[in-house]
Every structure is written in C-alpha cells, then in structure tokens.
Amino acid sequence: MARQERAIRTRESILEAMAGLFIEVGYEAATIAALVERTGLTRGALYFHFPTKEAMARGVLDGAVTREGILPQTYKLQEWVDLGLLLAHRMPQEPMLRAAVQLSVDPKARSMFGTRWPDWINLGEDLLVEAEQRGELLPHAVPAEIARLAVGAWTGVQLVTEARPQGPGLDEEIARLYQLILPNVASVGVLAKLDTSPHRAKRLLGPAS
Known part of the structure; x- marks a missing residue:
C-alpha cells in the first residue's frame, strides 16, 4: 500500500x-x-x-473537471453558481487548473487532444436542467444555452483577469459575472435567495482555503 x-x-x-x-x-x-x-x-x-x-x-x-467543495443546496441554481465560484477561488492557488485553461486556449495543444470545456458545459447543464425541473428558471431560459455561454464567459473573464494582475481578483470578477447573468435566467423568487458573494467559495471550502 x-x-x-x-x-x-x-x-x-x-x-x-x-x-x-x-x-x-x-x-x-x-x-x-x-x-x-x-x-x-x-x-x-x-x-x-x-x-x-x-x-x-x-x-x-x-484533473480539471471537479465538483470539489460543492455541497447540496436548497436551490440547484445555487449549486451551479457555487461550481463557478469555487473554481475561481481555487484557480490562482492550483497550477493544474490554470494549466488546463492554458492548454485549452493553446491552438497546438487543442488540436492534439481537445479541451475539457464540453465536460464543464455538461456538468453545468446537468445542474441547470434540475433547476429548470424545480421551477427555478425563467420560462425562456434554456439550460444548454446558459451552460455553454457561461463556460465561455467564465473562461474569458479568467484570461482577462490573469492578464490584468492589478485589477480585481478572479473571485470578485466571477461573482460579478453571475450577478449579471442570474437576473436573466433565475425566477424572481429564487433570485433573491442566491448567494453570489466573492467570499462564498472560501466559506464553502472552510478555514484552510
């Protein structure tokens, strides 16, 4: 052993x-x-x-696709938000995650063995489908579209934030991203109860994070 x-x-x-x-x-x-x-x-x-x-x-x-730190919540939309917030919090501290994003945007590497973006999209879509079934989404919101566009937006925010080290941190920027997305997809009753704080991921992972 x-x-x-x-x-x-x-x-x-x-x-x-x-x-x-x-x-x-x-x-x-x-x-x-x-x-x-x-x-x-x-x-x-x-x-x-x-x-x-x-x-x-x-x-x-x-190793980049993980649900580490995600806990069952009253709303599946909160779990979907937590997925992105946790990844943003862990990214600066974990070279494996940063390297996975870099490989995904590297044309040479991407042409050889693809990316893990489809896996992230599928993971997010699964949570959003459950949210839809529970009535947490607005009628026009389509889980597959939200998941796809959110992964693209998340990746763009991460790359821009990394290129501007003097600006806001990734936790703060990704929290803001969800604050902009959610009013367009979450039902009114659920929206008011979602936590998009940039400090939420640290609380979920505990004091050692």
Missing part, C-alpha cells in the same frame, strides 16, 4: 511540475529535459508514469 501511495504522489508531483511549465512557457516549449531538471527524477521514472508529454497534458486536463 505504501508503494502504491508513493506512486500516486509521484504521479501528482509530475503533473504539477509539468503544469507549472505549461503556464510559464506554453505547451510547445515545455520539454521533458526541463521537467527532469525541475523534479529531480530520471527520464525513466517520468516515462514510467507518463510515456509522452501529450499524456502529461491529458493528465492535467483530466
């Missing part, structure tokens, strides 16, 4: 190190040689866990 746990930790450390390289230099310029230098592992040890750089990139992308 100890050997298996050590292998898991090694695999995660490789992905985190490669994620850092993807962020710093981009997919094309990130090399195995640089990864060897950064991790202190041999090429053989790296290849034992990941046979190619492409496999490492896929590993980074696979």
